[in-house]
Amino acid sequence: MKKLYFITGSQDLYGAETLRQAAADAKEIAEYLSGQLPCSVEWQPVVTTHAEAEAVCTGANADRDCIGVIMWMHTFSPAKMWISALKSLRKPMLHLHTQYHDKLPYDTIDMDFMNLNQSAHGDREFGFICTRLGIQREIAAGYYKSGKTLAQLRRFAEVCSAIDYSRGLRVAMFGNNMRDVAVTDGDRVESEIHFGWNVNYYGIGALTEIKAALSDAEIDEKMAEYTGKYTMATDNLAAVREQAATEAALDRFLASEQIHAFTDTFQDLYGLKQLPGLAAQNLMAKGFGFGPEGDYKTAALCAVLNKLAEHRQGATGFTEDYTYDLTEDSELELASHMLEVSPVFAAGKPEIQVHPLSIGGREDPARLVFDGISGQGIQVSLVDLGDRFRLICAEIELIRQPEPMPKLPVARLMWRLKPDFSTGAAAWIYAGGAHHAVVSTALNADDIRLFAKLTDTELVVIDSKTDLNTLQQQLALLDLKARLGR
Numbered sequence: 333m334k335k336l337y338f339i340t341g342s343q344d345l346y347g348a349e350t351l352r353q354a355a356a357d358a359k360e361i362a363e364y365l366s367g368q369l370p371c372s373v374e375w376q377p378v379v380t381t382h383a384e385a386e387a388v389c390t391g392a393n394a395d396r397d398c399i400g401v402i403m404w405m406h407t408f409s410p411a412k413m414w415i416s417a418l419k420s421l422r423k424p425m426l427h428l429h430t431q432y433h434d435k436l437p438y439d440t441i442d443m444d445f446m447n448l449n450q451s452a453h454g455d456r457e458f459g460f461i462c463t464r465l466g467i468q469r470e471i472a473a474g475y476y477k478s479g480k481t482l483a484q485l486r487r488f489a490e491v492c493s494a495i496d497y498s499r500g501l502r503v504a505m506f507g508n509n510m511r512d513v514a515v516t517d518g519d520r521v522e523s524e525i526h527f528g529w530n531v532n533y534y535g536i537g538a539l540t541e542i543k544a545a546l547s548d549a550e551i552d553e554k555m556a557e558y559t560g561k562y563t564m565a566t567d568n569l570a571a572v573r574e575q576a577a578t579e580a581a582l583d584r585f586l587a588s589e590q591i592h593a594f595t596d597t598f599q600d601l602y603g604l605k606q607l608p609g610l611a612a613q614n615l616m617a618k619g620f621g622f623g624p625e626g627d628y629k630t631a632a633l634c635a636v637l638n639k640l641a642e643h644r645q646g647a648t649g650f651t652e653d654y655t656y657d658l659t660e661d662s663e664l665e666l667a668s669h670m671l672e673v674s675p676v677f678a679a680g681k682p683e684i685q686v687h688p689l690s691i692g693g694r695e696d697p698a699r700l701v702f703d704g705i706s707g708q709g710i711q712v713s714l715v716d717l718g719d720r721f722r723l724i725c726a727e728i729e730l731i732r733q734p735e736p737m738p739k740l741p742v743a744r745l746m747w748r749l750k751p752d753f754s755t756g757a758a759a760w761i762y763a764g765g766a767h768h769a770v771v772s773t774a775l776n777a778d779d780i781r782l783f784a785k786l787t788d789t790e791l792v793v794i795d796s797k798t799d800l801n802t803l804q805q806q807l808a809l810l811d812l813k814a815r816l817g818r
């Protein structure tokens with residue numbers, strides 16, 4: 333089971349009784365947090381020396397189940413003893429600035445109490461050395477049982493879990509990047525160095541070979557899954573069966589290669605009768621990352637953000653900026669794709685429909701068609717700027733489409749941009765945000781801020797406070813920072 337280490341700092345000046353009490357208090361806090369967070373919290377022996385600090389940090393690095401560390405200086409802990417340990421620490425850190433008690437015991441407080449409960453003092457010393465070393469970490473300040481502190485710890489645990497998942501994520505590209513498209517392309521080696529994504533090309537033949545060997549029973553089973561989940565709004569069952577076979581083949585392929593995100597492209601479908609529509613949509617709803625036109629970055633980000641949202645209510649999936657309603661002062665965005673929008677966004681029961689696809693030169697593909705949900709959300713894009721990656725996160729308000737669209741044969745989402753259409757859209761374009769993105773109603777900008785911070789990824793947030801002049805200054809400073817290096 334994945335876990336966070338709970339590491340308590342002290343020193344050997346206080347005597348055995350204080351250290352015994354520090355250990356007991358820390359153990360109690362770790363056990364309490366274990367019951368509150370989506371992963372376990374494992375108490376570690378109190379650190380009092382250079383050697384112990386180094387041992388616990390190298391232990392965290394080596395423990396494959398340890399996804400992050402929580403640090404707390406219950407007493408004073410001279411921070412030079414943490415330098416070499418922190419320099420080697422490779423797991424995400426949350427510095428918990430808390431106390432064992434909340435209210436001061438005014439009538440009994442004495443110097444023994446002060447010496448034991450001095451995180452106000454010790455956590456500042458520890459914080460200084462983290463800042464001096466340039467360590468990106470989260471700081472949660474407050475009583476550890478308070479709702480606000482626990483929410484911050486929960487978010488940290490979820491982001492650690494997503495980062496751990498990201499570090500082992502394997503991505504398959506069926507075909508390559510759509511010819512001549514810039515923003516979907518990227519440096520796959522750097523993606524693995526930075527995010528841990530192992531991205532590899534596969535010929536579409538790797539899939540069609542498995543597909544040809546499927547039994548009728550396997551395809552029947554997938555058809556039964558479709559009819560159980562969706563409304564069959566077509567007589568062309570042969571077309572739906574074609575998607576069922578493609579998905580059954582993908583199931584086998586992804587499982588055998590331990591792959592959790594994939595891309596395809598309509599320009600390379602040799603041996604497939606249809607572009608995967610329903611097949612890709614149904615897989616996305618299970619948490620698999622997907623990116624069309626060879627967009628491996630969006631596919632991987634989609635899988636990682638699904639992992640980050642796994643304990644939340646709400647929907648997370650791929651979509652694309654498509655067209656607008658530009659009625660002045662009530663502008664709306666319509667997001668969709670040629671087929672592949674995740675059914676997690678469906679406001680009602682999705683319909684399986686079969687329609688022609690004007691590009692790609694294949695048979696009419698089956699796809700899920702639905703109207704999108706409403707609610708507050710974010711749109712997140714990842715781009716490769718050549719010398720670094722940039723995440724762009726825009727807050728959006730998803731809305732029910734104002735009127736039916738009876739002729740539109742694809743799933744769609746609609747939303748309002750923040751702070752207003754012209755500012756939000758211009759900000760996105762200034763920042764270099766892609767037309768492919770992951771949309772989520774389960775996550776918010778603070779989740780992406782923490783993910784970006786702990787993965788040392790550049791981030792631009794667009795929200796109700798965005799001002800284009802300030803944003804352009806921010807972008808200029810980010811370019812300068814990147815040029816200066818670290």
Ligand code: MN
Pocket residue numbers: 624625652669768
């Ligand atoms: Mn696209």
